[in-house]
Amino acid sequence: MSKRKLIPVLNRLASFWAKNKTTPLLVSVLLILFGCNSPNEKLPILGNREAVTKIVDGKSVTDSVYQSIPDFKFVSQYGDTVTAKTLNNKIYVADFFFTSCPTICPKMKVQLKRVYEKFKGNPNVMLLSHTIDPAHDSVPVLKEFAQNLGVTGRQWLFVTGDREKIYDIGQISYMVTAQADSTAPGGVVHSGAFILVDKAKHIRGIYDGTTEEGVDKLMNDMDRLLAEYTL
């Protein structure tokens, strides 16, 4: 574009802004309203969704069905059975770790402890840590670990169980990586993710559990999610 053509264009633009002083104001108001950090906006539902057509009252209705956490059966640090039912009517944070892990797990546990301290005693919140090394992490090992971490009560459960079932639920349902790898320190590679699950067992967020920022965001989103149930 030549200079001669450019100048009138700029003039027109300038006069537009001058005449429409409210426009930029309106744009910024809209940006604030629809910005991703708006506290009023609901958290997304993550994972696969399917359109399911059902016949309701003689009419066919199409609805989307979201991925959800299926039932499971593991054992807690107290030796009792933990199923999906144990977490009914709770929002919860799930993660995968092992007690002898020298790499990211200690960081994750320090961060999850912050979540535990913040929501301690809240009857709507639970934490569920799955061991990915059930051969070593037996019930007494998990119990000692939880105690040493300063965790008491049943709000934060450390679960063990069938290795394949733990890996499957991690990879398929919680959408995190967890697999044996003899070259990795501790023999297992796994993600440092914290997964936020709502009362309908839908995944509402996945966070970096190894950083303070990631977990700050998680705690903020937990407040938002809890607010959905108080409306």
Added chain:
Amino acid sequence: MMRLTGLLVALTGFISVISCQSAEEIKRQKYITEGILVYKTNCANCHQTKGEGVAALYPPIAGSDYLANKNSVICLIRYGQQGPIVVNGKPYNRPMPAQPQLSDLEIAELVTYIYNEWGNETKLTGVKEVTPILQQCKK
């Protein structure tokens, strides 16, 4: 003339002492800088960035009475630590993995950092000091 020479000698001596000290100081700072990196990569996961440890799981390094025995600190960095230990009167019993990937120099840098940061030391623990200790405790 003699007086001037004397002054010059004294001055040269003074300068050489100063620069010698600062060469040592530069080396110490270099060790500490490297030591911070070694610490962050290999230790901070459990012992935390500020050396405070984690509850009753991982003992603190900052303000730890365990630092009194430097030789055993040097050895457990390379060869790990098994079985129960007591730090500041509290029991801990979780194995610390060996760190065979760390060279003698890296251990010297790490120990210098730890003792300068948390052990009230302001001197360097050189690699020449560390190597014989490591050889002695080699299992």
